[in-house]
Amino acid sequence: MKKLLSIVIPVYNVEAYIKKCLDSLIIAPELMDKMDVLIVNDGTPDRSAEISREYVKRFPGVFRQIDKENGGHGSVWNLGLKEAEGKYTRFLDSDDWLENLDMLLEKLETCDADLVLTHTICHVYKVKQDEHLDWRLEIKDMDFGRMYDANAFDWLNNLDHSGVLLHHCCTYKTEVLRQYLPLFLEKQPYDDNILKPAAIIGSGSLVAYDFALYHYLMYREGQSISANVQNKNIEAKIKSQKYLIEFVERHQLPEDSSKYLYFRHRLPNLYNYGYKSFVGFPYKEAKAYTVNWDKWVRSHNPSIKTEWTRLYHLLPFWMYRILVKIKS
Numbered sequence: 234m235k236k237l238l239s240i241v242i243p244v245y246n247v248e249a250y251i252k253k254c255l256d257s258l259i260i261a262p263e264l265m266d267k268m269d270v271l272i273v274n275d276g277t278p279d280r281s282a283e284i285s286r287e288y289v290k291r292f293p294g295v296f297r298q299i300d301k302e303n304g305g306h307g308s309v310w311n312l313g314l315k316e317a318e319g320k321y322t323r324f325l326d327s328d329d330w331l332e333n334l335d336m337l338l339e340k341l342e343t344c345d346a347d348l349v350l351t352h353t354i355c356h357v358y359k360v361k362q363d364e365h366l367d368w369r370l371e372i373k374d375m376d377f378g379r380m381y382d383a384n385a386f387d388w389l390n391n392l393d394h395s396g397v398l399l400h401h402c403c404t405y406k407t408e409v410l411r412q413y414l415p416l417f418l419e420k421q422p423y424d425d426n427i428l429k430p431a432a433i434i435g436s437g438s439l440v441a442y443d444f445a446l447y448h449y450l451m452y453r454e455g456q457s458i459s460a461n462v463q464n465k466n467i468e469a470k471i472k473s474q475k476y477l478i479e480f481v482e483r484h485q486l487p488e489d490s491s492k493y494l495y496f497r498h499r500l501p502n503l504y505n506y507g508y509k510s511f512v513g514f515p516y517k518e519a520k521a522y523t524v525n526w527d528k529w530v531r532s533h534n535p536s537i538k539t540e541w542t543r544l545y546h547l548l549p550f551w552m553y554r555i556l557v558k559i560k561s
Contacts, residue, residue: 236269237341239322239407241313243306244272248279250328250450255288255296257330257448264338269318270296276303281327307417307424314411321349323404324425330448337404340442346380347436349404350397351446369445372397377443383436384487388495398429401447409435422466423473427480433492434484467514467522471507475529478503482534501539504530508541512557520550 240258244251258270272289274282282300289296299312310324321341325331337351350372357366374391375381392398410416413431417424481500486493507526511519527545530537545553 236319237267237321238338238404239269239271239313239317239319240325241310241317241322242270242272242285242325242327243275243309243313244281244285244327245275245277245303245306246279246281247277247327248281248284251281251284254325254327254330255285257332258334259292260335260338264335265292265295267338268295271313271316272296272298273309273313274298274300275305275309276301305420305422305424307421308419310417310424311415311419314407314416315414317407317411319407321404322407322410324400325447328450329401331446332448333444333446336442336444337446341404344440346438346440347383347406347409348432348439350375350392350402350439350441351404351444353397353399353401353447353449354445355449355451357451370397370399370402370449372402372441372443375441377441379440381439383433383439384490384492386439386491388433388491389498398432400425400428401449403428403432404446405432406436418473418476421469421472423470426473426477430477430481430496433495434481434486467511470510471522471526474503474506475533478533501537504534504537505539505541508539508545509557509561512554512561516551516554519554523550 242254247254255270255272258268259265270288270292272285274285282298285296286298289298299316301308301312313324314322332354333351337349341349352372353370355368355370372392397403410428410431412435416427416431418427478500481496481503486496507530508523511522511526513519514522523545527542530542541557544556548556
């Protein structure tokens, strides 16, 4: 039987979380049979892979596991996307979990959209008992259940600014992403940044449903989204940003499409990243990073002109740095 949904789960040092993640995928047997749960052991040094292997034994034909040498989160997603057997694919990090999976599968039975959107519940890691920092990342300004033409959809004024094009809210038609393989950068963080432009550029249609599916555990120690980790991984962040820009520029879009208008608006901001992001470093480091970014921009796209490229070339760096700090 052809699978309806593949769920790709990377496993690395998540012994404390993996059981909750996999338990959330156990639903009615007739619905589970439509799933292809692909667990990828990325050379984990702890017992995570042993725990996940028990689910393969309990649910053969639904859960399967691939063991590989460590290559990072992006390598897992590239492999999972290549091996996915479902019409649709979604990515599930192993410290997160799902709910309403039965509702998603029922919708996918009659759905042929390239991109399927659902709400996400965000949880802040280790909050105090008297603090309530969980919130819903909601799909807004869309008619639920309505199929939208992705080439006419107003990307510029919908979705992106609320962050819902992150993978937590997205289920993708497998063939839409598979055409770009290898899509994700490997052996470095921030590999998932590429999913947003890939989803917009590759999708011909999209639909949203009014229920929460994904539970996202944020700011867990060691996660790449935490500020201290981002500073340590600045070289990886720069590489990811360059890759994202190159991906967007490589795919030509019709000038009368809403996608073209969206990326024409967004591209200067992608370039501005390197002119605005380094000022928090000590002066010499901030200057060196900015100089190197500017050299890359001028060699890669000499015609790009933004507010920040003009100010950078107009002002002495010390003055430019102060201005960026004030405006930020």
